[in-house]
Amino acid sequence: MTDPRDALAAVGRSFYARGWMLGTGGNLSARLPDGTFWITASGVPKGRLEREHFVRMTVEGEILEAPNGARPSAETSLHQAIYAWSPDQQACLHVHTVSAVVAARLHPGDLPLPPVEMVKGYGIFHERPRVCMPVFDNPLAVPEIAQAVRARFASTPPDVPVFMIRDHGITAWGRSLNQAFNRVEVSAYLLDLLVEGARTGVEW
């Protein structure tokens, strides 16, 4: 893939339609072969992304291309943290879903995921897999969250390719944009399932 912006715009339309990127919330990025990445600009509607709604940056945070003076997403530091932690990751997608917020309220600390078939969507092939989604607090300054992610992942790699920010949303990544897309869907399903399970009294 040389220019991922059209594919990212398609992801934005899909996620927006499902209510995961309402009110300009969330952000999407994908890398180029040179390691730089395109990320959605700040304050743009994710259901109607055009090529000029993206900013190209280095993993260190230098802005290389900013059409019409666009500013990078306020949450760019989360993407930088993932790309710096794992150079193999080619895409990073951050969404605000209702179930993510509710699910994190069900349990203190990291979130144990239901041990169901869908966990295989993360590439985890165990019978009744017991894995946790890392959960981070949501201070106003997003770089503080990014720093917490960097510090934790440097010593303790996560069970799953997604992390949660409490009262906020989830961020998933992958070795391709398609893989990251699938992982957001898998995560949304699992978090919906946790919420529905709590509502109906299911014990995992």
Ligand SMILES: [Zn+2]
């Ligand atoms: Zn966010």
